[in-house]
Amino acid sequence: MDFSSLPLLSITTFLPVFGALVIMVLRPKQTKTAYGIGIAFASLTLLAAIMIWIQGIGSGLSQIEELSWIPSLGIAYRLGVDGISFPLVLLTAFLFLTSLIFSAKIKDNANIFIELVLMLETACLGVFLSLDLFLFYVFFEITLVGMYFIIAKWGHEHRKKAALTFFIYTLVGSLFLLLAFLALYLFSDPNTFDIQQLVANPTITGLAATLTFWGLFIAFAIKTPLFPFHTWLPLAHTEAPAAGSAILAGVLLKLGTYGFIRFPLQMTPDAFREFAPYVIVVAVFTALYGAFVALAQTDIKRMVAYTSVNHMGYLIFGVAIAAVTTTTSGMIALDGAVLQMISHGVVTGVLFLLVGALQDRTGTREMNEMSGLLKAYPILSGLFMLAAFASLGLPGLAHFPAEFQIFLGGFDVYPIAVGIIIIGLPITTALYLRAIQKVFLGTLAEGFSGVKDLGSRELWAIVPLILATILIGIYPDSLLSMIHATTNFFGL
Numbered sequence: 001m002d003f004s005s006l007p008l009l010s011i012t013t014f015l016p017v018f019g020a021l022v023i024m025v026l027r028p029k030q031t032k033t034a035y036g037i038g039i040a041f042a043s044l045t046l047l048a049a050i051m052i053w054i055q056g057i058g059s060g061l062s063q064i065e066e067l068s069w070i071p072s073l074g075i076a077y078r079l080g081v082d083g084i085s086f087p088l089v090l091l092t093a094f095l096f097l098t099s100l101i102f103s104a105k106i107k108d109n110a111n112i113f114i115e116l117v118l119m120l121e122t123a124c125l126g127v128f129l130s131l132d133l134f135l136f137y138v139f140f141e142i143t144l145v146g147m148y149f150i151i152a153k154w155g156h157e158h159r160k161k162a163a164l165t166f167f168i169y170t171l172v173g174s175l176f177l178l179l180a181f182l183a184l185y186l187f188s189d190p191n192t193f194d195i196q197q198l199v200a201n202p203t204i205t206g207l208a209a210t211l212t213f214w215g216l217f218i219a220f221a222i223k224t225p226l227f228p229f230h231t232w233l234p235l236a237h238t239e240a241p242a243a244g245s246a247i248l249a250g251v252l253l254k255l256g257t258y259g260f261i262r263f264p265l266q267m268t269p270d271a272f273r274e275f276a277p278y279v280i281v282v283a284v285f286t287a288l289y290g291a292f293v294a295l296a297q298t299d300i301k302r303m304v305a306y307t308s309v310n311h312m313g314y315l316i317f318g319v320a321i322a323a324v325t326t327t328t329s330g331m332i333a334l335d336g337a338v339l340q341m342i343s344h345g346v347v348t349g350v351l352f353l354l355v356g357a358l359q360d361r362t363g364t365r366e367m368n369e370m371s372g373l374l375k376a377y378p379i380l381s382g383l384f385m386l387a388a389f390a391s392l393g394l395p396g397l398a399h400f401p402a403e404f405q406i407f408l409g410g411f412d413v414y415p416i417a418v419g420i421i422i423i424g425l426p427i428t429t430a431l432y433l434r435a436i437q438k439v440f441l442g443t444l445a446e447g448f449s450g451v452k453d454l455g456s457r458e459l460w461a462i463v464p465l466i467l468a469t470i471l472i473g474i475y476p477d478s479l480l481s482m483i484h485a486t487t488n489f490f491g492l
Contacts, residue, residue, distance in 0.1 A: 008055060009065050009079040012048040012089065013125045015041055016096070016118040023111055023118075031110040035100070038114035042100050045121065046093040057086050057482055059489035061131065061196055070134075074192050078131035083486030084261060084338055085128045087479050088254055091345045092128065094468070095250045096121040099243035102353050102461035105360075106154060106241065113154060117243070120146030124251050128258060133181045133193040140177065143252060144170050147244065155239040162239035169232040173222035177259075180215035183208060184267060199266045199490070213271035216264045217279070223256030224312050227286040237305035238365075242356020245301070249308050250349035254341050257312065260319050261338070266490065272323040279320040280414060284421045287313025291427035299365045300435060301355045307391060307431070308348055310424055311399070315340045317421060318406035321413055322487075329412035331487050336405025338483045343398035343472055347390045350465035354384045357458055358439075367435060372444030377453045381440045383466055388432040390469045393425055398469045401476035 019041025028034045055063060061080040069075045081089065096117065106113055123146060126139030144167055152163035185193055187204040204212055222229040237245045264272045272279075290309030297303035318337030322330040357380055359365055362373075374381040390397035403425075410418045454462065471478065 006051075007065050008048060008052045009063055009081060009129050012045055012052060012093070013079065013122055013129055015045045015048060015122075016125070017122040019044075020115040020118040020122075023115055027111065031104075031107050034111050034114050035104045038100055038118060039097065039104075041118060042093070042097040042121065045125075046090075046097050049090050049093040052081060052086065052089070057081060057083055057485075059083065059485040064131070064196075066131075069132075073134075074194070075134045076132055076194070077135060078194065078196075079129045080131040080196070081129060082489075083482040083484070085258070087338065087342050087483065088128045088251075088258055089125060091254070091342050092121065092124050092251050094464070095246060095345060095349050096124075098461040098465055099246045099349070099353070102246075102356070102458060103241070103243040104457055109153065113150070116146050116149050117247075120150070120247065124255070127255050131195045133184060133195060133198075136195070137174075137178060137181060140255065141174060143255065144174070147240075147248060147252060150244045150247075151236060151240045154241045154244065156241075157239070158235070159239045162235045165232045166236040169222055169225075169229070173219040173229075176215045177219035180212045180219065180263075183212040183215070184263075187212075195262070199262075202267045202269060204268060205270070209268050209271040210274075213264050213268040213275065216259070216268065217275075220256040220259040220263070221282075223259065224253055224316065225256065225309070226282055226312065226316060227289050227309070230286070230290075230309050233309060234302050234305045237308070237352070238299065238302050242353050242359075245305075245352035245356070246349040249305075249352060250345035253308065253312060254345060257315050257319070257337070257341055260316060261334070265319060265323055269323070272320075276320045276323040279323070280317060280417055283313045283317035283320055284417055285313070286310075287317065287421050287424045288427075289313075291424040291431070295427055295431040295434075297431075298367050300358070300367050300439065301352070301365045303367075303431060303435060304348065304351050304355060304391075307428060308344070310428060311340065311344050311348070311391075313424070314403055314406055314421065315344070317410060317417070321406075321410045325413050327412075329409045331409070331484070332405050333409025334487050335480055335484050336402045336407075336409060338487070339472075339476060339480060340399070340402035340406065342479060343390075343402045343469075346465055346468045346472065347387055347398050350462055350469065351384070351387045351391060353458075353462055353465070354380060354387060357454060357462075358384070367438040370439045370445055371442045372440070374440040375444045379453045379459075383454070383462060385436055385440065386466060387469065388436060390473065392429045392432045395473075396470075397473035400473060401480075 061082050065079045067077040069077045123139045123142035130136035148167045294306035315337045318333040322334035393399045
């Protein structure tokens with residue numbers, strides 16, 4: 001079908017915030033009506049994203065939409081999509097919809113909550129589709145506002161501290177990002193904020209390229225996050241509401257990982273290649289640190305949060321391998337890293353929703369206070385176990401094809417590093433098996449019987465994510481063919 005006459009990228013980007021404006025104007029008194037409007041616009045956004053897919057994703061940047069914005073500086077409203085950005089657009093639309101469905105239990109200031117979620121969705125979509133440094137930065141900053149208020153207002157007991165920590169950390173990262181973007185603009189010839197031109201002709205060299213690379217590295221290392229910039233993440237995840245944690249892990253962390261590919265890998269390739277060994281050391285340490293610290297947790301939500309640190313280490317390891325070499329090995333590792341963004345978003349997103357459902361029923365996140373819940377909540381327990389097996393990398397589920405490609409590509413270049421980083425896999429396996437044993441097996445703890453299992457609202461949110469986890473695991477080429485076409489086109 002031909003949708004070329006429609007500005008699909010703009011429609012997809014701004015449908016959610018338009019939905020927020022509708023709720024703001026109508027001010028529905030019934031929370032059911034407000035959620036109905038929010039879910040309807042999130043559904044339309046997913047439909048628009050699918051229409052982008054049907055229209056065709058080119059190997060390079062395609063479906064370009066451009067409108068002059070600040071002509072004196074060469075700043076324009078530019079949107080475009082390729083095989084790296086589109087899977088993230090699809091993930092964003094999918095995860096925000098399911099998270100909003102799951103959140104329908106939130107009644108306190110529901111209108112404002114839905115408006116913030118929809119505004120945050122527009123900001124995230126804008127980051128992935130922007131082809132102008134200035135526009136990218138604007139959307140990148142708006143994401144801070146939405147998530148700050150979601151944590152601060154609807155989070156748990158230490159929500160204000162968590163929200164403030166999240167905001168300060170990421171704002172500091174944004175300052176480094178701004179300086180790096182200014183350097184890319186000033187050292188481009190001719191001066192431009194156009195991402196297409198900066199990717200096609202990376203002119204920044206020497207000391208300027210080195211400083212710009214490290215500015216980009218710090219900004220995106222905080223957002224990803226990598227050790228030692230990770231300390232905001234466990235607190236934010238633990239205190240955020242379940243849907244907020246799912247969005248934070250599933251989408252917002254990908255703003256950092258996507259940034260690593262789009263900017264330092266494509267715009268400062270020589271500097272990245274020079275310093276890639278140091279990035280690899282950080283990635284390996286991050287992966288192992290995340291796994292071992294997750295193993296030490298007794299709070300199940302905090303445990304899942306630290307597994308995100310572990311998986312981000314694997315992901316950035318794959319990106320750094322691609323920076324070291326332009327051979328097939330580098331491309332295999334990068335393809336795996338991009339697929340890992342999607343698989344992590346789906347798997348960790350559903351894990352946080354399930355932990356939220358578990359906390360709603362038990363009133364606790366402490367694994368030592370739970371046992372035998374398989375008897376009380378067989379559906380919830382079964383789905384959690386499936387998602388846990390996906391997170392630990394079981395073949396046939398989403399993480400396995402991504403991590404396999406990362407390690408396969410890395411083994412040809414840095415076999416010792418691969419030998420060290422895969423220690424994280426048995427540790428992750430151990431921590432999830434321990435959690436399953438403590439929480440779901442054994443004798444049912446007192447006070448947990450008689451509470452209903454997952455309801456229809458929760459199942460509508462969780463089951464699609466579980467199905468996506470299985471689909472990616474058994475048919476990864478559904479995304480990999482698109483991803484590889486782009487990584488091959490750019491010669492990454």
